[in-house]
Amino acid sequence: MTSKLQQARAALLRAENQWQGRAACVDGGGARLITRAFGNIDLRPHFSAGGLMPTGLHEIMTEHDDSATSALAWYMAGLHTEPSPHAKTPTVLWVRQRKALDQGRLYPPALFASPVHHNLIMMTIDQQQTALWACEEAAKSGQITTIILEATDYDLTAARRLQLACEAGETRLIVLRYHRAGQNIAPSPAWSRWQIKPQETYRKLSLIGGRGVRPASWKVNIDEATLLVSVADTLENRLPPEGYHRPTAARKQSVYA
Amino acid sequence: MPSGALSGTDQTSQPAKTPFLVTRSDHKGVLACGLSQGARLAGLQPGMRLSEARSIVPDLVNINEDPGLYARYQTKLIKHLDRYSPWIAPDRVLMRDNLAGEGGFWLEMTGGSHLFGGEETLIRQVQRDLTKLGFSCKAGMADSAGAAWACARFHAGDGILSLPAHHDAARSFPIEGLRLSPDILATLHRLGIRHLHDVADLPRATLTTRLGPDVLQRLDQFYGRLPEHLNFHLPDQPWLIRQQYGEPLGDAANLEAAIAQMIAQLCTQLQRENKGLRRIILRCVRVDGHAHTVQITTSTACQSAPHIDRLLAEKMPGVDTGFGIEEVIIYAPWVEHVAFRQISLDTTSTQQGNATALAELFDRIGHHLGPRDQLFRPGHHASHLPENAASRQPVGVAPSPARLPDIDLPKRPIRLIDPPEPVQILRCTTNGAPAALRWRRMDLEITTITGPERICPEWWDHLDQTGFALHALTRDYFRIHDHTGRWLWICRTLGRSQTDPEPDMSFAPSFKTGFAPPTPSIQGTLSVTTSQPPKPRKNTRTLLDLWSVHGLFA
Structure with missing residues (x-):
């Protein structure tokens, strides 16, 4: 049974590799996709597009006392394909709706030691409507590199609007979305959805969904001074093991070629 | 004289x-x-x-x-x-x-x-x-x-x-x-x-x-018993445009077109003198004498007419034309010099955007916000108290260094809960350190505790202290790791009881004294609404410590 599952996964992976070139053209071509992150982890097998989308909507599921999600959002705001020499300090807008997440406010002195130098602008807003409007306006303008939003739960229409605005302005939008453990996760057009949970001695980072995403989870550490997220070990994934080739796989490959 | x-x-x-x-x-x-x-x-x-x-x-x-x-x-x-x-x-x-x-x-x-x-x-x-x-x-x-x-x-x-x-x-x-x-x-x-x-x-x-x-x-x-009204010669105001209409403008669309024309004229004048406005006042005078005033302030010097049009368009629905508007006055009372800037031809740098477009974005967002909403740049204030250390700076000014690079702060949480949330100490170890606490109806077993870091308020604000006694606002901070894996920043405030107005708090911070016993009496000190606060026993010194969660580490 396990070997049949592995065969099917390998076939699916090969099929995906064939249309990967077209799928990556969504914005900017495959060269802009983020392929390595979290301490040199290869992200290519987990995304059918060939890597993590540098722009668009990404969601991080959080509960009220998950403070590691803030560190993850800050780390993901600093992810780049390659550091370009003439790029100025990117502007990051952190939009916080009051009482959306019951974990206090972001405390900027904790970010001072971080090697990621962003031009951080913060917003504190009472209403969700204003927060979504401000995010859409900032995303459409294209002047902000990354927006991090914490707001109360929004519907599919609002998520789609945010996604379109991000595509128009080539902006990355990272949403800290409240999700109560045990409940169903609301549908969303996000490119990727993440979760980070504290365990006894480590933190479990999970890629739980998104568009063309193969879920996985890792054992990660967060450096408290620099807020860098690095993978210590792989917990589980649904990838075929390295170097797995069945003899029949070569014959079946011609079908997709 | x-x-x-x-x-x-x-x-x-x-x-x-x-x-x-x-x-x-x-x-x-x-x-x-x-x-x-x-x-x-x-x-x-x-x-x-x-x-x-x-x-x-x-x-x-x-x-x-x-x-x-x-x-x-x-x-x-x-x-x-x-x-x-x-x-x-x-x-x-x-x-x-x-x-x-x-x-x-x-x-x-x-x-x-x-x-x-x-x-x-x-x-x-x-x-x-x-x-x-x-x-x-x-x-x-x-x-x-x-x-x-x-x-x-x-x-x-x-x-x-x-x-x-x-x-x-x-x-x-x-x-x-x-x-x-x-x-x-x-x-x-x-x-x-x-x-x-x-x-x-x-x-x-x-x-x-x-x-x-x-x-x-x-x-x-x-003899100076009545005032004298002299016509003083004052410098003229060059950034004022006044337009009077023989036929009053009754339609909002006409009014908007008229205002857009005047703003374009004002911006042309500003560009000619290499200046930009920081504040613009629009006044629409109705035929019955009522004047509606709209004031807009921008974050940087602005000379772009479409941008001002857009900012004004958000406020224009508030202008009631009534029987018609017969006079429109546009006045820029705050005008600043605009430094010459070159628009780069390099396509890679336009990815990051230019400062003007960013300032216009902040203007658009800022004018849309409600009275309690804020758009700010985080800054650092030289204070040991964590809630005072993070300050807010306006977005219009250039970012100042948020912190002196050679100062090493101790570990600070990424989320600050302000005001701190009180917790109940359920159990203590033999040396007085808390071993279990209840926070947000969750019972947390503490596996690791490090600290304390003693933080006092500024001494120059509290010069009335006698001797070297510690101030009542002095707090001891601990980093705790609970059984679920969270890192919390909890603080202990040394409270004073009524019977002991001057507790000896000048001890070195240690776990030997000052921890509250795991009795329900601590609950009485935490909730103010308790009808009968527990009376302290005679001849026993009670230090009513308040424990609270002040932050969450990543």
Whole structure:
């Protein structure tokens, strides 16, 4: 049974590799996709597009006392394909709706030691409507590199609007979305959805969904001074093991070629 | 003398002695409205007809009056007198009525004469300056504008009149010093009233019935009992556009089009002078006199008309056109210089955007926000208290370094819970450290605890402490790791009980003392609404420690 599952996964992976070139053209071509992150982890097998989308909507599921999600959002705001020499300090807008997440406010002195130098602008807003409007306006303008939003739960229409605005302005939008453990996760057009949970001695980072995403989870550490997220070990994934080739796989490959 | 006004009389003087006239035409003919010194010496009088003057001096030279030339000289004199006081008012009545070619100015010198070495020195300096410019000048200084006017013409001495002291000198002024019209002056002369004391001694009711209200008004203004309204010459406001409509604008679309046109005009002017506006005031005056004012402030100097149009368009639905808007005023009271900036041709740098577009984005967002919403840049304030250490800076200014790079802060949480949430200590270890606590209805087993980090408020804010006693706001912070894997930042506030107003808190921070026993009494101190707070036992010192969660680490 396990070997049949592995065969099917390998076939699916090969099929995906064939249309990967077209799928990556969504914005900017495959060269802009983020392929390595979290301490040199290869992200290519987990995304059918060939890597993590540098722009668009990404969601991080959080509960009220998950403070590691803030560190993850800050780390993901600093992810780049390659550091370009003439790029100025990117502007990051952190939009916080009051009482959306019951974990206090972001405390900027904790970010001072971080090697990621962003031009951080913060917003504190009472209403969700204003927060979504401000995010859409900032995303459409294209002047902000990354927006991090914490707001109360929004519907599919609002998520789609945010996604379109991000595509128009080539902006990355990272949403800290409240999700109560045990409940169903609301549908969303996000490119990727993440979760980070504290365990006894480590933190479990999970890629739980998104568009063309193969879920996985890792054992990660967060450096408290620099807020860098690095993978210590792989917990589980649904990838075929390295170097797995069945003899029949070569014959079946011609079908997709 | 703390206050004073200075009045000067100027008269064009001709260096040549040839008789010379400035003439003006009216319905009866041509009359003289300005005389040179030579003409005066030849016996000519102001207001004389030209034919009459020619009969006295046959080789008389005359030129026509040029009001524009008068205005230019007046502006030149105001610019010159600007060095003494910024408040200068030309005497408009004198310019209009007199026929001797005289003009006058009031300078508001309140609190300023000491800068020029005193009042006598100031008057001498003004006279010397104006004589050097080619004018003959008389100057006087007094407490009120009316008194200064009379003083410049009729004061016998140094031209300084301080009223309670020089009361006799003021009473001896001729009645012409009250700036009255010629027909009232003629009546007064006919009645034998020639000096100020003649008028001042008469009963007031009689004066008004016989001569009208002007005499008493001028007299009261002379003595400072009534205010004097002078037309001070103020610098013009170049960033104001006023548009009046004969047919009032009743449609909101028409109004918007009109405003867009005016803003485009204003922005063109601003671009020409390389300036940008920081604040713009739009005022729409309705036909019934009601004015609706919209004010917009931008984060940086802005000279882009579409951007201002968009900012104004959000406020325009609040303008009620009613029966029509007959006047629109646009005024930029705060204008700043715009540094020259080059728009880069490099495509890679446009990815990051330019500062102007970013500032316009902040303007758009900022004007949309409600009263409690804030858009800010995080800053660092040099304070040990964590809630004071994070400050807020405006987004418009350039980002200042948030922290000095060589200062190492201890580990700080990424989320700060402000105000701190009280927790209940369920169990303590043998040395007094908490072993289990209840926070948000969750029972947390503490596996690791590090600390304390003692944080005191600034000592200079609490100088009333006796000795070296610690302040009540002193807190000890601990980093704890619970069984679920969370890292919390909890703090202990050393509370004071009523029976022990001065607890000895000058011990070194340790776990030996100061931890509350795991009894329900701590609950009583946490909730204020408890009906009967537990009474502390006698002869036992109780330190009511309040434990609370102040932050979450990543």
